[in-house]
Amino acid sequence: MADPATYRPAPGSIPLDPGVYRFSDATGRVIYVGKAKSLRSRLNSYFADPASLHSRTQTMVRTAARVDWTVVQTEVEALQLEYAWIQEFDPRFNVKYRDDKSYPWLAVTWSEEFPRVFVGRGPKRKGTRYFGPYSHAWAIRETVDLLLRAFPMRSCTSGVFKRAQQSGRPCLLGYIDKCSAPCVGRVDAEEHREIVADFCTFVSGQSGPLLRRLEREMKKASEAMEYERAARLRDDIGALRRAMEKNAIVFADGTDADVIALAEDPLEVAIQVFHVRGGRVRGERGWVADRMDDSSTGELIQTFLVQLYAGDETRVDEGSPVPREVLVPELPSDPTVTEWLRQRRGSGVSLRVPQRGDKRTLMETVTKNAEEALVRHKTRRASDLSTRNRALEEIQAALDLPEVPLRIECFDVSNLQGSEVVASMVVFEDGLARKSEYRRFVIRGVEGQNDVASMHEVITRRFRRLLEERAELTDPDDPDGPLLVDPTTGAPRKFAYTPGLVVVDGGPPQVAAAEQALAELGITDIALCGLAKRLEEVWLPGEDFPVILPRTSEGLYLLQRIRDEAHRFAITHHRGRRSRTMLESALDQVSGLGEIRRKALVGHFGSMKKLRAATPEEISQVPGIGPRLAESIATALADRPPAEAVNTATGEVLD
Numbered sequence: 001m002a003d004p005a006t007y008r009p010a011p012g013s014i015p016l017d018p019g020v021y022r023f024s025d026a027t028g029r030v031i032y033v034g035k036a037k038s039l040r041s042r043l044n045s046y047f048a049d050p051a052s053l054h055s056r057t058q059t060m061v062r063t064a065a066r067v068d069w070t071v072v073q074t075e076v077e078a079l080q081l082e083y084a085w086i087q088e089f090d091p092r093f094n095v096k097y098r099d100d101k102s103y104p105w106l107a108v109t110w111s112e113e114f115p116r117v118f119v120g121r122g123p124k125r126k127g128t129r130y131f132g133p134y135s136h137a138w139a140i141r142e143t144v145d146l147l148l149r150a151f152p153m154r155s156c157t158s159g160v161f162k163r164a165q166q167s168g169r170p171c172l173l174g175y176i177d178k179c180s181a182p183c184v185g186r187v188d189a190e191e192h193r194e195i196v197a198d199f200c201t202f203v204s205g206q207s208g209p210l211l212r213r214l215e216r217e218m219k220k221a222s223e224a225m226e227y228e229r230a231a232r233l234r235d236d237i238g239a240l241r242r243a244m245e246k247n248a249i250v251f252a253d254g255t256d257a258d259v260i261a262l263a264e265d266p267l268e269v270a271i272q273v274f275h276v277r278g279g280r281v282r283g284e285r286g287w288v289a290d291r292m293d294d295s296s297t298g299e300l301i302q303t304f305l306v307q308l309y310a311g312d313e314t315r316v317d318e319g320s321p322v323p324r325e326v327l328v329p330e331l332p333s334d335p336t337v338t339e340w341l342r343q344r345r346g347s348g349v350s351l352r353v354p355q356r357g358d359k360r361t362l363m364e365t366v367t368k369n370a371e372e373a374l375v376r377h378k379t380r381r382a383s384d385l386s387t388r389n390r391a392l393e394e395i396q397a398a399l400d401l402p403e404v405p406l407r408i409e410c411f412d413v414s415n416l417q418g419s420e421v422v423a424s425m426v427v428f429e430d431g432l433a434r435k436s437e438y439r440r441f442v443i444r445g446v447e448g449q450n451d452v453a454s455m456h457e458v459i460t461r462r463f464r465r466l467l468e469e470r471a472e473l474t475d476p477d478d479p480d481g482p483l484l485v486d487p488t489t490g491a492p493r494k495f496a497y498t499p500g501l502v503v504v505d506g507g508p509p510q511v512a513a514a515e516q517a518l519a520e521l522g523i524t525d526i527a528l529c530g531l532a533k534r535l536e537e538v539w540l541p542g543e544d545f546p547v548i549l550p551r552t553s554e555g556l557y558l559l560q561r562i563r564d565e566a567h568r569f570a571i572t573h574h575r576g577r578r579s580r581t582m583l584e585s586a587l588d589q590v591s592g593l594g595e596i597r598r599k600a601l602v603g604h605f606g607s608m609k610k611l612r613a614a615t616p617e618e619i620s621q622v623p624g625i626g627p628r629l630a631e632s633i634a635t636a637l638a639d640r641p642p643a644e645a646v647n648t649a650t651g652e653v654l655d
Contacts, residue, residue, distance in 0.1 A: 004061045008047045014040040019071040020081045022089070023064035030089035032060050035078040039069050059548075060093045075336040076343065083310045095269075095289050095303050106131040106140055108200055113189050114161070114182045115196045116154040117144060131203050131282070148178040150214070150236035151199035153192065155179065177232075211237060255279055257325035258308075259359070261366035262300060263374040267291055267536070267551070267560055270374035271304055274366050277323070284366075286373045290551060302332035309344055325350045327359055329367065378561065387554055388431030394555030395501070398547055399540065401527050405500030406430055411462075411514070412505040412566035413443070413454045423458040424570035427499075428562050438569055452513045455504055459517035466498065467521060499526060505563050507532040507546075508539050515541040531563045590632050597624050601633070612637050 019039045023032040036042035046053075046061050053061070072078050086094055109115050111127025119140055124130055148155060156164075156171055156179070164170055164183035174181035182192045214237050221230035259274040269291055275283040287304070295303070309322050322345040331353060332338075341349040354360040392404045408428045413421065421443035427434045441461060443454045502518075504510045511530035518526060529547075530539040536556060537546035549556035604622045605611040611619075619630035 004047050004050075004064075007064070007066050009043065009067065014043050014069070015071055016040050017071045018073075018075050018078050019069050020078050020085060021067060021069040022085060022091070023060065023093075024066045024068070025063055026065040028066075030085070030091050031063055032091050032093040033082055033085045033089060035075075035082040037075055037078075039071070043067065043069070059550075063093075075334070076340045079306060079334070079336060079340050080310075083306045086307075087310075095291065095295065095300065104140060106144065106203065108196060110196070114154050114192050116156065116161075117148075117196075117199065118155065119144065129200060131200075145178075147199060147202065148173070151195050151202070152178055152180040153195045153199055154182060156183075255325055256323040257327055257359075258323050259327045259362050259366050260301070260304070260308075261329050261363060261370045262297070262304075263367065263370040264291070264297070264300065265374070265560070265564070267557055268374065268377070269300055270370050270377060271300075272366050272370035272373060273308070274362065274369075275323075276362075284369070286370070288373070288377050296333060297330045298333035301328050301330055302334055302337050305332060305337055305341070309341065322349055324348070325352075327352065327354050327363060329353065329363065388558070391431055391554035391558040394549070394553055395559065398538065398549055398553075398555060399501070399527060399529060401501065403500065405527065407497060407499045408501045408503060408562055409462075409499040410503040410505065410562045410566040411455065411458055412563070412570040413451050413458065414567075414570040421454050422570060423454060424566050425458070425462060426562065426566045426569055428558075428565075431558055433565060440569070451506065452509045455506070455510045456513040456517045459502075459504075459514045460521065463518060463521050463523055463526075467523075501527045501529065503559060503562055503566075504528070504530045505533070505566055506530050507537070511539050511541055531559050533563070536560065590629070590636050592629055593633065597622075597629075600624055 016038050018035070018037050020033065020035045021039060021043060022030045022034075024030050034042070046057070046067075050058050050061075070081065072081060104119050104121050105124075106117070107120055108117050108129045108131075109127070110129045144155070152173075154161065155173065160171055161183050164174075164181075168184055170179065170181035170184050170186075173179035174184070174186070180187045180192060180195060182189065187195070214233055218230050218233035218237065221227075221233060255276060256278065257276045259276060260271065262269055262271045264270070267290065269289050271287045271289075273285050274281050275285070305326070305328075322341050324345075324347075326341065326349060328351065331351065338349065338351045341351060354363050392406070395401070396404045406429060410426050410428075411423060413423045423441040423443055425439040425441070427437040439462070441458045443457055502514065504514050507530055511528065514528055514530075518524070518528065528541055531537070532539060532546070536549075538549060538556075538559065539546050549559075600622050601611060601619070605614060614634070616627065616630040616634045619625055619633055620627050622630075625633070
């Protein structure tokens with residue numbers, strides 16, 4: 001790697017103006033593109049003391065061999081040029097959002113003499129109007145099938161249309177009144193285009209005027225005793241209403257908005273967008289990206305907004321790609337994004353964070369979809385056999401292990417301000433979780449808030465059990481090998497299995513505690529490492545510097561999944577114990593409330609939070625709880641406010 005000092009620009013040569021810069025490697029390939037309000041201030045920060053830079057930024061500046069820049073007039077111009085360069089050079093160190101799947105569009109070939117409607121994917125074509133994208137192709141096909149009842153426009157391919165013209169007979173849709181059959185002259189080109197225009201108007205969200213017009217025509221037909229036509233119009237109205245039910249109204253004011261939410265972890269980020277037009281969700285779309293740096297949520301939102309609205313492919317109808325309102329979970333770090341959006345739209349754009357009401361509720365729904373998309377992406381990535389094998393091989397190479405760690409055990413500690421200290425052990429074999437072998441520990445030999453001592457205790461207990469089972473279960477025919485199956489019951493003795501790698505959640509202090517515990521037990525043949533959450537550094541025993549795995553490393557991704565699973569398992573155990581402890585302590589002073597009635601309360605309400613919110617009348621519905629006792633319980637809970645629980649390792653507030 002190059003020394004940044006070898007290509008650092010001369011002092012004073014970098015302008016103070018806004019602009020865009022790009023770092024290139026020794027081969028001339030652009031590896032990073034960025035923008036700055038002041039080029040000199042921003043670029044000088046890259047050539048500061050390397051110890052002050054983030055590890056991923058250090059990697060970038062050491063990979064680069066040259067830096068260039070272009071001066072622009074305004075920050076908005078810098079934003080536009082940055083996007084253009086990212087699209088042109090595809091730099092490896094920039095965050096690039098990519099579709100997590102291909103989404104279908106509803107297309108109308110407006111440039112043809114007899115326009116047709118179809119559902120398709122892929123790039124757009126000139127002369128075609130597009131609506132969407134939609135989440136499911138089958139859902140939009142069902143909607144189109146309903147709409148063809150009211151708007152009998154052409155939906156057949158060019159080949160089918162030409163054959164019908166030559167034979168003089170329409171296709172099946174023409175016979176069942178789901179096509180006006182322009183192929184055989186039932187309607188002319190102008191009449192058919194009017195039908196298509198009504199279809200496009202309805203799909204774009206302007207359903208009210210069409211429904212009112214059809215209702216008026218139905219009444220006129222009924223008054224004129226044209227009952228057959230009135231019945232057909234009634235059926236058309238019913239079909240349109242059923243199609244409308246597939247897109248529930250979310251904003252009563254008919255707002256046009258894009259609702260954007262994200263779910264992130266230290267390695268990846270998933271973003272979900274709901275396109276709302278005319279107060280209805282007209283489409284949704286998702287992206288995932290690898291996190292190449294330590295960008296904040298605001299910076300991730302800013303990058304995404306530029307990539308989303310810079311091209312015309314994001315349109316959900318024939319209007320502007322930017323709606324009147326854009327709802328985000330956090331405002332972008334650069335306020336010039338709002339001005340850039342206004343220029344893209346050609347009029348005012350409201351970029352804000354919803355705080356209450358329907359828009360806040362929809363934001364929560366989009367957030368849940370983003371979280372599920374991230375989980376699905378991780379699941380797909382973890383389920384691939386070749387990917388898991390590559391991850392294990394990368395871990396072996398990075399930690400210099402004698403063999404691939406087929407069994408990995410990870411330990412985490414959680415506590416509530418020094419009380420109710422618990423620990424978890426999770427097991428991954430061949431890169432997959434073995435939940436049947438997870439274990440929970442209650443730490444009793446440590447007083448106060450001491451994660452290092454707690455880690456020492458849990459490692460000692462787990463591997464003392466390993467030694468005990470090895471000693472108990474020895475095959476007489478092979479004294480040197482442990483018997484991993486109980487000869488009496490035939491059940492596997494899971495603590496007798498030796499892991500290929502032990503991972504602890506933490507940095508050098510936790511690793512040193514685990515190493516000491518293993519040494520005290522005389523165990524020297526088990527590899528050990530720690531994974532620090534803040535910078536995703538891998539620490540080895542006795543080393544002064546961590547092992548830095550690349551951000552794209554499947555090995556780092558697997559270690560992070562294992563660590564996060566141990567953290568989740570510990571938090572779940574901790575919450576359960578805390579809930580029981582709080583319930584017991586709050587109800588200790590209630591006279592006449594014994595253990596059986598406490599269990600009945602927990603079983604009826606399910607959690608301490610719901611019990612606190614219950615009224616005396618609701619509590620009295622529990623079998624064995626009378627009105628007077630219910631009043632005493634409600635008073636005791638009201639006098640004892642809930643405590644705030646914090647995981648001392650992460651600072652996370654436990655609900």
